Amino acid sequence: MSRPNGWEVVIGLETHVQLSTRSKIFSGASTVFGAEPNRQACAVDMALPGVLPVMNAAAVDKAITFGLAIGAHIAPRSIFARKNYFYPDLPKGYQISQFEIPVVQGGTITIQVGEGEKAYAKNVELTRAHLEEDAGKSLHEDFHGMSGIDLNRAGTPLLEIVTEPVMTSSAEAVAYARALHALVMWIGICDGNMQEGSFRCDANVSVRRPGEPLGTRREIKNLNSFRFLQQAIDCEIRWQIEQVEDGHSIQQATVLFDPDSGETRMMRSKEEAHDYRYFPDPDLPPLVIEPARIEQVRATMPELPAAMQARFGADFGLSAYDAAQLTASLGTARYFESVVAAAGAAQAKAAANWVMGEVAARLNREEKSIADSPVSPQQLAGVLARVADSTISNNIARKVFEALWNGEGESADAVIEAQGLKQVTDASAIEPIIDEVLAANPQSVAEFKAGKEKAFNALVGQVMKASRGKASPAQVNELLRKKLGG
Amino acid sequence: MPLSPDDVRKVARLARLAIAENEIAPTLDTLNRTLGLIDQMGGMDTAGVEPMAHAQDVSLRLRPDAVTEPDRRDALMANAPAAERGLFLVPKVIE
Numbered sequence: 385m386s387r388p389n390g391w392e393v394v395i396g397l398e399t400h401v402q403l404s405t406r407s408k409i410f411s412g413a414s415t416v417f418g419a420e421p422n423r424q425a426c427a428v429d430m431a432l433p434g435v436l437p438v439m440n441a442a443a444v445d446k447a448i449t450f451g452l453a454i455g456a457h458i459a460p461r462s463i464f465a466r467k468n469y470f471y472p473d474l475p476k477g478y479q480i481s482q483f484e485i486p487v488v489q490g491g492t493i494t495i496q497v498g499e500g501e502k503a504y505a506k507n508v509e510l511t512r513a514h515l516e517e518d519a520g521k522s523l524h525e526d527f528h529g530m531s532g533i534d535l536n537r538a539g540t541p542l543l544e545i546v547t548e549p550v551m552t553s554s555a556e557a558v559a560y561a562r563a564l565h566a567l568v569m570w571i572g573i574c575d576g577n578m579q580e581g582s583f584r585c586d587a588n589v590s591v592r593r594p595g596e597p598l599g600t601r602r603e604i605k606n607l608n609s610f611r612f613l614q615q616a617i618d619c620e621i622r623w624q625i626e627q628v629e630d631g632h633s634i635q636q637a638t639v640l641f642d643p644d645s646g647e648t649r650m651m652r653s654k655e656e657a658h659d660y661r662y663f664p665d666p667d668l669p670p671l672v673i674e675p676a677r678i679e680q681v682r683a684t685m686p687e688l689p690a691a692m693q694a695r696f697g698a699d700f701g702l703s704a705y706d707a708a709q710l711t712a713s714l715g716t717a718r719y720f721e722s723v724v725a726a727a728g729a730a731q732a733k734a735a736a737n738w739v740m741g742e743v744a745a746r747l748n749r750e751e752k753s754i755a756d757s758p759v760s761p762q763q764l765a766g767v768l769a770r771v772a773d774s775t776i777s778n779n780i781a782r783k784v785f786e787a788l789w790n791g792e793g794e795s796a797d798a799v800i801e802a803q804g805l806k807q808v809t810d811a812s813a814i815e816p817i818i819d820e821v822l823a824a825n826p827q828s829v830a831e832f833k834a835g836k837e838k839a840f841n842a843l844v845g846q847v848m849k850a851s852r853g854k855a856s857p858a859q860v861n862e863l864l865r866k867k868l869g870g
Numbered sequence: 871m872p873l874s875p876d877d878v879r880k881v882a883r884l885a886r887l888a889i890a891e892n893e894i895a896p897t898l899d900t901l902n903r904t905l906g907l908i909d910q911m912g913g914m915d916t917a918g919v920e921p922m923a924h925a926q927d928v929s930l931r932l933r934p935d936a937v938t939e940p941d942r943r944d945a946l947m948a949n950a951p952a953a954e955r956g957l958f959l960v961p962k963v964i965e
């Protein structure tokens with residue numbers, strides 16, 4: 385809990401998650417990002433007279449999926465309402481949303497905040513998640529003093545996910561946003577692309593003295609990166625505390641964060657705030673969700689990250705940290721499971737190290753996702769098997785991996801064969817190398833005999849190098865000690 | 871509770887209706903009489919009755935998630951008073 389100067393911070397988040405459907409929520413127009421303006425806006429999206437909305441089943445199923453993933457109540461009957469306001473990118477003059485009875489009610493997301501010893505877990509309770517349509521886009525560059533309107537985005541399905549005001553620092557808010565982001569991608573309801581606006585956060589922030597009732601909140605709109613979320617909240621907290629300490633009161637308002645100046649600025653005050661005059665949309669009767677539909681959706685859902693983490697611990701003896709890393713995305717978890725399936729459970733720890741180490745590093749460097757890894761799980765399992773049966777050392781294994789990554793062979797075995805990387809375990813082949821190294825390094829030998837263990841390691845290194853890594857380090861150790869009479 | 875002249879001004883502003891000052895009083899009277907009519911329903915005993923959200927006892931029809939609308943931008947834009955580079959042009963609005 386962060387308490388700057390004895391102040392307590394209260395944060396609630398509202399997140400707009402774009403549901404990854406092919407068509408829009410109430411029309412059959414495409415939702416693909418990046419089309420030329422208005423080429424994906426049909427008569428319904430443009431609100432031409434006489435058109436009627438027809439609900440997209442996939443949007444409903446994705447809302448159900450989310451509700452199940454967070455242990456929420458899926459409303460058997462929920463209502464669509466009109467949220468009335470005037471803006472040119474909203475051609476109907478109202479947004480179809482849900483107000484009094486949303487489709488998803490309650491639920492919890494568990495977050496991990498911080499790292500190391502100060503890390504702690506926290507349950508963030510959700511108020512609700514409701515289905516709604518997105519608005520179009522206004523372009524304010526100069527069109528002879530006019531604004532340009534692109535309605536391609538109008539009618540894109542959104543799930544607005546609202547938390548209770550339970551977070552107490554920007555770190556908790558970011559941890560929640562990250563956990564939610566990972567979850568919606570894991571369960572396949574959102575592509576998670578923040579640059580394209582598929583995941584946008586609004587933060588409600590207030591401050592109070594501990595034990596006092598909630599302070600007046602200000603809402604920071606449209607934060608589309610975790611960094612901006614953190615900066616915007618920190619700056620808003622500082623500003624509010626300054627205001628109150630200087631004897632001013634906080635006025636309820638909607639603000640925008642300017643990343644360039646690092647400041648929040650007022651968009652509209654409460655006096656100007658919209659009165660949306662919600663009422664049930666007569667075009668859309670109640671959304672009725674039968675238990676059978678919920679069970680159908682449940683049957684298609686992947687195992688959730690928390691359950692998978694517990695299983696990795698129980699089945700493979702992995703640490704909580706490893707299990708969390710491996711379940712950062714569904715792609716990573718599936719890759720790891722495929723490696724273990726091919727290499728055997730005994731190799732699980734080694735597989736985890738490779739997936740989190742070499743594989744992650746290479747993917748990172750080349751900005752690839754794990755689905756595009758040039759080394760398949762089966763190929764990686766082949767490498768692990770050869771390390772396990774001592775055909776190659778860990779060092780050589782990295783060489784084999786590198787070769788597989790660069791497409792220099794079909795399998796670990798093929799690479800080992802073609803490049804002659806098989807570990808030399810024949811003592812008669814290693815001994816001459818050791819003799820050479822000892823002859824060439826009399827100083828190290830003398831130092832070792834004088835009791836310097838470091839000198840011994842240097843000699844092992846020389847032998848390994850001379851064998852081009854093909855000798856087994858354990859065997860070199862043993863033979864070297866024998867030769868040196870140690 | 872009857873509406874006040876300020877309520878009429880506020881609702882008119884929110885609905886973007888241009889109601890002149892001399893029209894406020896007659897509009898207020900009309901609205902209050904309509905609300906009075908609706909108030910009669912307040913006398914009904916609705917204990918245990920689930921609130922209605924729709925006049926008909928039907929549930930929402932769902933359609934399969936498929937793209938069925940072709941690009942008809944040129945035809946749909948033909949009526950627009952102003953358009954350029956595929957965009958509808960409107961008087962500049964920035965909040």
